[in-house]
Amino acid sequence: MPLHVPPAPAPALRSVLTALSSPTVVREARTPSLLAAQGPATPELPLPVHVLDRISADGTPVTRLAGWRFLIRCGDHAVAAAETMLTPDGWAFSHFFEGPYVASTERALRQAETVPQPFQPRLLSVPGLYMLTLWLHGDCAADAATGHPAAADVLVPLAPAPPGIAAHLPVRVAELLPVLTHRVTPSPLLGSPA
Incomplete structure (x- = not known):
């Protein structure tokens, strides 16, 4: 299996x-x-959830760890x-949910398992587009709580x-990032000075 699922923090799993x-x-x-x-219901496939806060002037996606999803x-x-979610006292349960992202995540993970290159799976949320992606990080040994795409x-x-x-449809970050940058960058209001 080419996916190297990172271990979740023990308090998050507990x-x-x-x-x-x-x-x-x-x-x-x-x-x-x-x-x-x-x-029995069991928690499996812990994935760190990163949020895309912004794209820097040099085009680097700036992300932060928001939680772990099981x-x-x-x-x-x-x-x-x-x-x-991370609280001042450590990792704590936030909520259960269902909906299309559950089945879609499972499908994307099965899809990623067929790729010969090893990846570390993560989730990347793009709040400005109401978008969630499976982020396949190329550095399998990286700390799952840090880094950017x-x-x-x-x-x-x-x-x-x-x-x-x-x-x-799997897309390299270098190809999708310009689309995301264009979509999340606010356009100037009509009639306002540029």
Whole structure:
């Protein structure tokens, strides 16, 4: 398997396991697929979630670690996801959720496993476009909590993707970054001085 999934911080995993074992937390999560799950639900494939804050003047994407996401598997597929966040006291469970990004993440990971080059999988959120991508980082030994997308890294936009960006089509960062830069850069208002 060419994917080198980084280990999540132990407190993040513990917080998800604790939430999964709490009937109250699961019931209040408003995730029908998790409530209806038959059999044990287990957190798998921890992925660090990085947020694209901005693109610097020299074209470097500036990111920050926002949390860790675990796919919650029941049987042979993911039924939900669990998100953790960093608090002043350390890693803590944030919430469970379901929706199209769960299945899309699972699909993108299966797709990435067929690529012969090894990658470290991460998630990259682009809030300005309401976009989430599977970020395949070329440095498998890198600290998953740090760094920024390198030109040779690959981004796989997850479905639903913004208009004009194809979901599940792997694209090198060097090719997709100009599109993202153009889309997230505010244009001057009409009639305002340039």
